[in-house]
Amino acid sequence: MISTQTATQQIMEDRKSVRKYKEGVTIPQEKLMELLQLATTAPSSSNMQPWRFLVIQDEEAKKELLPIAFNQEQIVKSSATIAILGDMKMYENAQAIYDANVEQGFMSREIADNMIQNSLNLYAGLTDEALKGVIQFDAGLISMQIMLLAKDMGYDTVPMGGFNKQQFAEHFKLPENEFPVVLISIGEAATPAYGSSRIPAEQLTRFI
Template sequence: MTITKSYLNKVMHKRKSVRKYDANYKIPQAELKELLTEATTAPSSSNLQPWRFLVIQDATVKKELRQIANNQEQIETASAIIAVLGDTEMYKNVEEIYTKNFEQGYMDEATKNSMIENSLKLYPNLPKEILKNIATFDAGLISMQIMLLAKDMGYDTVTMGGFNKEAFAKHFELADHLVPIVLIAIGKAAVPAYGSSRLALKDIVKFI
């Protein structure tokens, strides 16, 4: 059996990192909301969904952000910048999350109570660095979904980890428990993206 060239497969291969955008194109906010709603179907550790977003569309704010983000052109020319943040206090939503799971029939009450109890025993006692690592891992999962969904909607993206995270947190007055992880530029490509090669499977995989 071979992998069928499905629609998802085609979207995956069409998605490329784009750094040149049509600065005049503006994505409607309603579409950005739809995109992020769909992206939140991504998996996360204990389903605690530690991702938070700051969506930057204002031209003046993007100009300010460009100075924090190594003067990258796409910060200003993309229709929006989606800043993916990690919440290291994600466990504070555990009761809401598992109560909703129970109410929607995804688990019984005993499982709900057990998950809440175990999560509140574990997560608040973890070092902040571990909580940050968890949030960063989960942010990677939802960031990929954002980019694939964006391509499916006819938009292009590029992720940026090269920015001053301390300066970002200070500029946007983030609470201590919110950690900037990655920026995603989204908009309409002005020029085609470059292609990129991949390492051979034999060099990166070992079957045992």
């Protein structure tokens, strides 16, 4: 039987990490906001949504970011770079998040109150290292969603974990409760990305 590729599968197939971008291409801020709003449908631990975004479009800011990102060309050539940040105090939003769930009919007041208390108890009691692990996991979920949505909108992306995170936080004056996780450059490809092989799933999977 020949299966027909779905639109989602096609986007997943077409998404590649692009490092060469057309210069001078501007993505309207409204379009970037639409992209990020859609991406926030990603799941997160206890629905705490710990991601924050810093979108770097200004040409001077790009030049300042370049050495922090180890001189990766896409920083200055792409339309923008989206920094995915993590909020170490995300659990302080538990009340507002679960109040909204009640207002929108997603759960009862009793369940929401229980979730609020559980979230505050759990995350406030974690070590910084453990909390960062939770946040980085959630940041990975939304980062992939951003890249797939960008491809669906006609843009290319490349994720970058290789940059000086301490310098980034200091230079862009992040509040103490925020830390950078990954950078995602976005724009229009100047040249096609290289293809890349994948290990067959059969070699990676065990069933028990």
